[in-house]
Every structure is written in C-alpha cells, then in structure tokens.
Amino acid sequence: MSAPVPPVIVDGVTHHYGSKLALHDMSWQAPQGAITCILGPNGAGKTSIMEMAEGLRRPESGTVRVLGNDPWHADADHRRRVGVMLQDGGLPGSVKPLRLLHHLASLYDETGELSSLVDELGIEEFRHTSLRRLSGGQRQRVALAAALVGQPDVVFLDEPSAGLDPHARLDVWDLVRRTRDRGCCVVVTTHSFEEAERLADRVIIVAAGTVATAGSVTEVSGTASLEDTYFSLTRIPGKTMR
Amino acid sequence: MTSPAIRARSQAGFEIRTLLSNGEQLLVSLLLPALALVGLAVTSTPHLGPGRRIDIVVPSVLALAVVSTAFTGQAIATGFDRRYGVLRLLGITPLGRGGLLAGKAIAVVVIVALQTLVLGILGACFGWHPDGPGLFVGLLLMLVGTWTWVALALFISGILRAEAVLAVANLLWILFAGAGGLLLPTHRFPEAAGAVVRLLPSGALGDGLRDAMTGHFDSLVEPVLVLLVWGAVLTVATAKTFRWDDR
Numbered sequence: 001m002s003a004p005v006p007p008v009i010v011d012g013v014t015h016h017y018g019s020k021l022a023l024h025d026m027s028w029q030a031p032q033g034a035i036t037c038i039l040g041p042n043g044a045g046k047t048s049i050m051e052m053a054e055g056l057r058r059p060e061s062g063t064v065r066v067l068g069n070d071p072w073h074a075d076a077d078h079r080r081r082v083g084v085m086l087q088d089g090g091l092p093g094s095v096k097p098l099r100l101l102h103h104l105a106s107l108y109d110e111t112g113e114l115s116s117l118v119d120e121l122g123i124e125e126f127r128h129t130s131l132r133r134l135s136g137g138q139r140q141r142v143a144l145a146a147a148l149v150g151q152p153d154v155v156f157l158d159e160p161s162a163g164l165d166p167h168a169r170l171d172v173w174d175l176v177r178r179t180r181d182r183g184c185c186v187v188v189t190t191h192s193f194e195e196a197e198r199l200a201d202r203v204i205i206v207a208a209g210t211v212a213t214a215g216s217v218t219e220v221s222g223t224a225s226l227e228d229t230y231f232s233l234t235r236i237p238g239k240t241m242r
Numbered sequence: 243m244t245s246p247a248i249r250a251r252s253q254a255g256f257e258i259r260t261l262l263s264n265g266e267q268l269l270v271s272l273l274l275p276a277l278a279l280v281g282l283a284v285t286s287t288p289h290l291g292p293g294r295r296i297d298i299v300v301p302s303v304l305a306l307a308v309v310s311t312a313f314t315g316q317a318i319a320t321g322f323d324r325r326y327g328v329l330r331l332l333g334i335t336p337l338g339r340g341g342l343l344a345g346k347a348i349a350v351v352v353i354v355a356l357q358t359l360v361l362g363i364l365g366a367c368f369g370w371h372p373d374g375p376g377l378f379v380g381l382l383l384m385l386v387g388t389w390t391w392v393a394l395a396l397f398i399s400g401i402l403r404a405e406a407v408l409a410v411a412n413l414l415w416i417l418f419a420g421a422g423g424l425l426l427p428t429h430r431f432p433e434a435a436g437a438v439v440r441l442l443p444s445g446a447l448g449d450g451l452r453d454a455m456t457g458h459f460d461s462l463v464e465p466v467l468v469l470l471v472w473g474a475v476l477t478v479a480t481a482k483t484f485r486w487d488d489r
Contacts, residue, residue, distance in 0.1 A: 055334050056487070076246065076336040090331025092323060094264055103256045107249050107336050146331070 005068070006031045007154045007185040008053055013062030015048060015209075022048050024209040025062070030154075030202070035176060035186045037200035039193075039226075041234050045209040046189040047087055047158060053187070054084045054156050066154055080108055083152035085160055087189075089143045093132030097123050097142045100131065101149055108150030117145045120175055122168070136163035144172060154185045161195055173199055193227045207234040246344075249337045253345025258352055260319075267315050270415065272357060275307040276364055278425060283368040291427050293456055297372065298427065300365035301380060301451035305424045307357040308384055308447060312350050312391035314415045320346075320399040321407030330487045339486065347392065354388055373457030380454040383466065387447040390469045393476035394443065400484035418444040427452060440464065443472040 008030035015023040023045045030036040040046050051057040052064045055071035064071060069078045091100065098118065105114050118124055121141040126134055131142065140163055147155055160176065161169045176199060180186050190196055196203050197217055203226070204214040212233040213220050221229040244252075261267050282290075282299040290298045323329050333339040358381070362370070372380070399407045418424050423445030428436040439445035450465030452458075 056330055076249075076338055076341075079334055079338065080336045082334070084331065084334055086327050086331055088327040090327035092260065092328045093326060095260055099256075099259070103252065104335065106252045107244070109244060150336075 004032060007067050008036075008187060009063075009065045010049060010053070011063045011065075013049065013052065013059045013064060015045075015052075015057075015060045022209050023059070023062075026206070026210050027062075028204050028211050028214055030185050030187045032153075032185050033180060033183045034201040035180045035188060035199050036202045036204060037196040038187065038189045038204045038206060039191070039196050039230060040189075040206035040212075044206045044234070046206060049206075050156050050158055050187070050189055054082070055079070080150060081153045083147040083150055083155035085143045085147035085155075085157045087158040089139050091131045091139060091142060091146070094130055096128060096130055097134075097145075098127050100142070101145055104146050105149050114145075114149060117148060117175075120171065121145050122171065137165060137168055140164055141168065141172070144175070148175070148179060151182075152184060155179060155187070157186065157188045159189055159191065161190070161192065169195075193225075193230065197226055205230055205233050244336070246338075246341055250341045250344035250348065253332070253337055253341060254348035254352065257319075257345055257349035261311075261315060261349065261353060267319075270314055271307065271310045271353065272360060275303050275310060275357065275361060278306060278419075279303040279361060279364055279368075282425070283365075288426060289430065291430060294369075294371075296365065296368045296370045297456055298452055299368075300361065300370045300372070301455040302425045302427075302448055303361055303365075304358060304380075304384065305387070305444075305448040305451045306419055307361060308354055308387050309391055309415060309418055309424060309444065311353045311357060312388045313395045314411045315353075315395075316346065316350060316392055317395035317399045317407050317411040320396060321402065321404040321411075324399065324486065325404035325488055327487065333486060350388060350392055351385070354384060358384065372455040376455045376457045376459070379459065379462070380451050383447070383450045383454055383462075383469070386466065386469050386473065387443070387450070390443050390447075390473035390476065393473055393480055396484060397476050397480040400480055403488070418442075422448075424448040441468055443469055446472070 006029040010026055010028050013023050013026045026045065026049060038046050048057065052059050053066055053071055055074050058072045067078060067081055101114060101118070121144060123141055123145060126138050131139060140160065144157065144160055147157060161172050164172060176186055176188070188199065200217060202215065203217055203220050205212045205220065217226055220226065279299060283296055329342065332342050398410055402410060422442055423439040424447065428440045428445045428449055431439055440449060446465035446468035450462060450469065453461045453465070
C-alpha cells in the first residue's frame with residue numbers, strides 16, 4: 001500500500017523580490033494529522049512560502065500543491081478546506097469579534113462549533129470591544145478563531161502565539177494539538193524554540209531561503225538542543241546572532 | 243456548499259452593517275447631505291438657475307450623497323481594509339476576491355438606495371416634485387455614477403497608503419461639493435470653468451441628475467457620456483494598478 005500524499009507539498013520553489021533572492025530551491029512537505037513547525041530567522045523565507053501555500057503569492061519557479069491543488073488558482077471549494085491565520089491578522093478594526101467570526105462562519109459550509117472556539121480562546125470576555133481596541137494578544141486569539149472557524153483540513157498559522165501571555169499560549173497550543181488530533185494538517189511558523197519543541201511533530205529549519213534541515217525534533221537536533229541546532233544552521237558568517 | 247451569490251450577499255450584509263455602525267461614515271453619507279439639502283432649501287443663495295429651487299436642490303444633494311458613499315466611504319474603507327490585511331484574508335476564504343468585490347458593490351448600491359429614500363422623503367417635505375419619467379432616468383444615472391465613483395475610489399485606494407487615502411478622499415469630497423458641480427449647476431460657473439467642470443465626473447453627475455429629474459432629457463447625452471468614459475477609464479486603470487495588500 002502506498003503512503004498517503006501529504007496535503008502540502010513544496011517542490012523546488014525559487015523566488016526573488018527585485019534582485020534579492022528570497023527562496024532558493026525550497027522543498028518540503030507537511031503530512032496529514034501532524035503539526036509541522038517552520039523555524040527560521042527573519043528574512044529566511046517563512047512568510048513568503050506560507051503566502052504561496054495560502055494562495056496569496058505566486059512562486060517564480062517550482063511548485064506548491066495544497067490538497068492537490070495550485071493555491072494560486074484555487075477555487076472556493078479548495079479555499080473552504082483551508083484555514084489561514086495571517087501574520088498581520090487581517091481583521092477589520094471597526095468590527096466586534098463575534099460579528100466578524102459569525103460572518104466568516106457564514107462563508108463556510110462546516111462552521112464547526114463557533115461557540116466552543118470562542119470559549120476555548122477566551123474571546124467572550126472581550127466580545128463587546130471593537131477589534132482595533134483589543135490588545136495584540138486578544139487580536140491573535142480572534143485571528144486564530146478565524147482560521148479554524150471552517151473546520152479546515154489544512155491550516156496555516158503564521159506565528160500564532162506571538163504576543164500572548166503564558167496562559168493564553170498554553171490554551172492556544174492545546175487548541176492547535178486538538179486541531180491536529182482531528183486529522184488536520186497544521187503548518188506553523190514560529191520564532192519560539194519552546195513552541196516548536198512542545199508542538200511540532202515535524203520541524204523544518206529554514207535559512208537564507210532554503211531548507212537547512214527537516215524531521216522530528218529528535219531527528220533534527222540529535223543530542224544537542226533544538227536551540228543550538230538552530231543557531232548552528234542559521235548563523236550568518238560575520239553576523240552576530242545573539 | 244454555499245453558492246457564490248449567497249456568500250456575496252453575506253459579505254454585502256456585513257459591509258452594510260459595518261458602514262451603518264460607523265459614525266464618521268453616517269456623517270458623510272447622510273447627515274452632511276441632509277444638512278446641505280435643508281440649508282439650500284431654506285435659503286435663496288447661491289442662485290441655482292431657472293426652475294423651482296427645491297427641484298434643483300434635491301438632485302444636487304443626491305449627487306453629493308452618491309459621491310459620499312461610492313467614493314469617499316469606499317476609498318477610505320478599502321484603504322484601511324488593505325492596510326489591516328482584511329482584503330488579503332477575505333480573498334482566500336471561500337468568498338474569494340470576486341465575491342468580495344461583488345459584496346462591496348451590492349453594499350454600496352444598497353446604501354445609495356437608502357440615502358436616496360431618506361433624502362427623497364426629506365426633499366418631499368420641502369415640496370420636491372420630480373419629473374415622473376425623469377426620476378426613473380435619474381435613478382439609472384445614479385447607478386452609472388455609483389459605478390464611476392466606486393472605480394475612482396478603488397483606483398485611489400489601490401495606489402495610495404491608507405492615511406493618504408483618508409486625506410485625499412476627504413479633500414476631494416470638499417472640492418467636488420464646493421467647486422465640482424455637484425451642488426452648483428455648471429452653467430452658474432464662469433464659462434471657462436464651467437466647460438472644464440462639465441467634463442469632470444462630479445459635474446457630469448450633478449448636471450445629469452438635475453437635468454434628468456427636471457425632465458430635460460435632451461441635455462443628458464453629454465453627462466452620460468462623460469460618466470461612461472470616466473467609469474471605463476478608471477475601471478481599466480484600477481484593474482491594472484489595484485494592490486490587494488500593502489506588502
């Protein structure tokens with residue numbers, strides 16, 4: 001019996017911004033029912049490759065396939081199966097959280113349990129405050145709920161716990177694990193070694209627009225810590241990393 | 243699966259509720275046009291030309307209201323939606339970019355219809371009696387004007403930063419209202435200035451609505467053509483230049 005096709009396949013993607021090489025022959029896969037964490041320094045290409053997988057950016061060369069489709073040309077049926085949490089949120093400032101989430105839920109077929117999402121993420125406590133008046137962490141929680149409201153088969157989370165306090169971070173990690181446990185393919189970008197170690201079934205360390213290493217946390221770091229492995233793989237010669 | 247039409251309608255409802263719950267938007271879309279209507283109805287200056295004053299005032303104010311909603315409101319809303327990544331996010335939901343645009347278009351038409359109803363009733367209180375067929379032609383012209391002004395709104399909001407859109411959209415609203423032929427018929431301008439203003443979408447919409455709703459159909463060709471040309475040019479320009487995100 002052949003192995004199932006991974007829902008997310010990035011194959012040989014190269015991309016420039018002007019004359020700057022942003023992605024260089026990048027290839028990786030994210031399996032079903034697993035959390036794949038992409039770790040890398042600023043400018044390593046994490047957000048660029050996420051945007052290509054989300055259908056927001058078209059790769060110059062190489063291919064990106066999500067659920068067997070080219071995300072750039074994806075139709076509504078494909079987008080219904082994919083959830084996205086953008087790095088900058090994508091939330092309208094003048095709207096209150098529940099109205100936005102109810103509206104987003106109306107755009108999907110399977111709206112899941114919106115009320116349980118709201119409970120789990122503690123959104124109820126600031127439901128009467130417009131999004132522009134929320135703290136960064138509160139907006140992160142709404143953005144995460146927006147990504148999960150359609151019960152997607154694949155979800156892309158760009159730095160989902162950035163700006164959250166430690167308790168909220170644990171709640172978010174629990175929710176991400178439960179999303180994985182129901183069979184969803186979860187792809188997370190992060191700067192946090194703790195987040196990668198505690199969440200990831202698979203880690204991909206990217207540097208200078210390409211994959212430096214990939215595998216489980218144990219496979220990637222061996223006897224060293226993930227942090228030491230990361231720094232040894234992403235250190236730019238002549239530049240102090242920490 | 244929900245159909246594209248249902249999703250677009252859902253987006254339109256979301257946009258309408260958002261616009262109607264926004265105080266600044268209500269001020270520009272309804273309160274200021276209503277104040278202009280009352281102000282022009284109860285005074286005798288500026289002179290608006292031959293005919294019953296209120297029959298000229300109401301179409302003029304309707305033109306201003308179209309510009310308020312289709313241009314100023316949409317330009318500012320779209321500029322900030324892009325800034326906050328809302329266009330990016332909604333574009334990759336099942337709604338898609340096409341559904342987002344359709345939702346916005348429906349929302350603008352509904353708001354313009356609501357404005358027209360409210361301002362029409364207010365005008366009737368001051369004795370407005372529009373020409374019967376002219377009212378129908380005027381409503382069609384308002385649709386054309388809405389398209390043209392939305393195209394200008396998307397053009398500006400697609401190339402400028404959100405803060406610049408805010409400044410430019412408000413400034414242009416003041417200039418078009420005061421000197422663009424929206425409230426004052428272009429034949430009341432000095433001859434050279436009037437000839438220029440007639441070629442602007444503001445002058446064309448203002449003159450067109452005044453002519454239509456007072457039954458002067460023979461002079462409608464020029465304003466309709468001006469609006470259609472502006473609408474086509476701006477739509478093409480917007481399609482080429484519009485950016486869905488600030489990155």
